[in-house]
Amino acid sequence: MRPAAGSPRLDRGLLSGHVGPRVRLLRNLLMSRVTAALAPFGLSHGALSAMTLIAANAHCSQMQIARDLGMEKSAVTTIVDELVRRRLVARSRSAEDRRRNALSLTPKGERTMQAMHAAATAEEGPMERALDPGEFDQFLSLLDRAYEALAAARL
Amino acid sequence: MRPAAGSPRLDRGLLSGHVGPRVRLLRNLLMSRVTAALAPFGLSHGALSAMTLIAANAHCSQMQIARDLGMEKSAVTTIVDELVRRRLVARSRSAEDRRRNALSLTPKGERTMQAMHAAATAEEGPMERALDPGEFDQFLSLLDRAYEALAAARL
DNA sequence: TATTGTTATACTCTATAACTATA
DNA sequence: TATAGTTATAGAGTATAACAATA
Numbered sequence: 001m002r003p004a005a006g007s008p009r010l011d012r013g014l015l016s017g018h019v020g021p022r023v024r025l026l027r028n029l030l031m032s033r034v035t036a037a038l039a040p041f042g043l044s045h046g047a048l049s050a051m052t053l054i055a056a057n058a059h060c061s062q063m064q065i066a067r068d069l070g071m072e073k074s075a076v077t078t079i080v081d082e083l084v085r086r087r088l089v090a091r092s093r094s095a096e097d098r099r100r101n102a103l104s105l106t107p108k109g110e111r112t113m114q115a116m117h118a119a120a121t122a123e124e125g126p127m128e129r130a131l132d133p134g135e136f137d138q139f140l141s142l143l144d145r146a147y148e149a150l151a152a153a154r155l
Numbered sequence: 156m157r158p159a160a161g162s163p164r165l166d167r168g169l170l171s172g173h174v175g176p177r178v179r180l181l182r183n184l185l186m187s188r189v190t191a192a193l194a195p196f197g198l199s200h201g202a203l204s205a206m207t208l209i210a211a212n213a214h215c216s217q218m219q220i221a222r223d224l225g226m227e228k229s230a231v232t233t234i235v236d237e238l239v240r241r242r243l244v245a246r247s248r249s250a251e252d253r254r255r256n257a258l259s260l261t262p263k264g265e266r267t268m269q270a271m272h273a274a275a276t277a278e279e280g281p282m283e284r285a286l287d288p289g290e291f292d293q294f295l296s297l298l299d300r301a302y303e304a305l306a307a308a309r310l
Numbered sequence: 311t312a313t314t315g316t317t318a319t320a321c322t323c324t325a326t327a328a329c330t331a332t333a
Numbered sequence: 334t335a336t337a338g339t340t341a342t343a344g345a346g347t348a349t350a351a352c353a354a355t356a
Contacts, residue, residue, distance in 0.1 A: 026302045027179070029305045052180075124174050139297040147181045229338085
């Protein structure tokens with residue numbers, strides 16, 4: 001009888017003190033589940049991330065999206081094209097700087113984004129059950145602060 | 156003067172209570188920095204993840220890697236082929252079950268993995284500086300527990 | 311001259327499907 | 334019949350580079 005396929009053992013000696021490998025592994029597992037949950041919408045994770053940022057920063061530019069997600073501007077164009085084609089995002093020229101686009105979610109976009117978040121986060125049950133409520137809240141808070149620190153640190 | 160490209164504003168109303176979007180955003184930002192740091196090694200993130208699991212679970216099979224990373228077995232074959240070709244991983248048939256491969260890191264593989272971790276995690280400075288030591292340790296612990304809960308929850 | 315966005319193209323990673331061998 | 338691994342192929346997502354419009 002083999003070791004009864006349980007959860008993998010993480011080597012604290014090799015991973016000690018580092019966020020990167022943990023986020024990679026957690027993201028890989030979460031992604032494979034979320035990809036299936038998002039399939040009915042026909043939109044990528046990148047699209048959901050972009051919609052999330054647009055919802056939080058109305059009239060933002062595509063370069064802002066690119067910087068915040070660590071993507072190239074051309075990739076953002078591809079994503080936004082699809083969102084606009086499906087009437088989930090409205091794109092117009094900025095009045096202040098006519099090089100820029102001003103992005104905002106349409107009402108349909110808001111509804112779709114929320115449905116996608118609901119579908120994606122339904123896969124989170126095991127994590128929520130493994131942590132007690134106080135720990136879970138702190139986990140969310142720490143993820144936010146780590147993200148913001150990283151985003152603020154661009155050169 | 157525009158809003159002086161600071162960190163993006165995350166909308167707590169839309170993201171409230173969910174790990175997924177936060178991990179996606181954090182991972183996107185971390186990835187784009189780590190990709191550059193890992194470029195000199197000529198190996199992918201998947202390869203580093205695989206090496207990390209092999210280091211922690213000597214003589215594991217490729218199916219174990221696939222399950223733990225949420226990848227398909229054929230993708231694991233591709234990754235392991237490259238690691239074997241570069242003498243970073245030793246692959247032999249399992250004695251107990253001759254369908255399986257038994258994977259382990261070579262000494263060169265151990266050194267390379269540690270160098271890759273060092274290069275990758277050098278990008279983590281901003282996160283470490285944003286959290287005080289106790290918070291940072293708890294962050295690592297919560298990431299581990301979230302991962303383990305998710306990995307244990309496969310059907 | 312620098313920045314925003316678009317287009318066209320190519321690459322990296324992973325998945326799908328069909329196959330072999332072991333159990 | 335079911336599982337582990339390989340091979341060949343296709344696909345999704347993103348990057349690179351050259352360009353147009355605006356600052």
